[in-house]
Amino acid sequence: MNIEYLADHKELIPTLARWFYEEWAYLHPERTYADVEHLITERAQTNKIPVALVAFEGNELLGTVCLKVHDMDTRLDLTPWLAGLYIAAPRRKQGIGATLVSAIEKKAHELGVKTLYLYTPESETFYARHGWHVKERTEYHGCPVTIMEKQIVL
Template sequence: MTESDVEAAARLRVAAFFEDSARTAEEDADGLRLLLAGDGFEKALVARIGNLPVGTCLLVRHELEPAHDLTPWLAGLVVDHHHRNKGIGRALVAAIESRASSIGVERLYLYTWEARDFYAGVGWTVVEPFEQDGHPMLLMARELRL
């Protein structure tokens, strides 16, 4: 992800994850900029069709509101609804896994509920189901080959 992708990626993320919250696209863009300016461990990836960002995924040390004291995380996978079912999400997940493995990460974590079948289909396993803010969630993990 580059600075030119930040605003479009933030709009995708807010529509997917923060629609019913007070988080704005501007706040999310600021968070993405901090991630881009970080120490290089955390990573923000974007999938583009032409110059248009159509998906994004993050490698982060900590989730926004973690229910578990684990690290690191695959977070924020989103693909624009017009571009789903074309392999973009799979490619973003594989790229995050590859990046994590290349820097020595042995195990990645994520939270999901709606996308549990997608993640299971790309090799992630359920660690435990739990409830967060009255909603069912799954903690999933992926062992990475070094």
């Protein structure tokens, strides 16, 4: 598996936008597909937040993850965030997510991040297995979510 910057694979932005829109539109009902595509385009950088990574096996796109300044408009006091971890449905449960999380944590460390946050409606157990801790349980856009945090020390 290879992990590279989205900045080097901008042709993937429409695919990622479709994945994200189909998976998480319920959390942001005000966003259009075009809005999602624009937000992903902003992540096509290499040395500052927001930044996204993509995972490949050969030419097959396996998944993505990113760092964002903010991910919940209700928690602007917390920054930065791990966000957008998405693995192609047929390739889930194969360790790709864990590899991407580790890679983005390393990138966060390179950028001087000390504490990283995320929120998840359903993957708390996955993140807990990788050293993340529950900060709080709350509701976001009408959905129950768990905010988690991790001290970034490699």
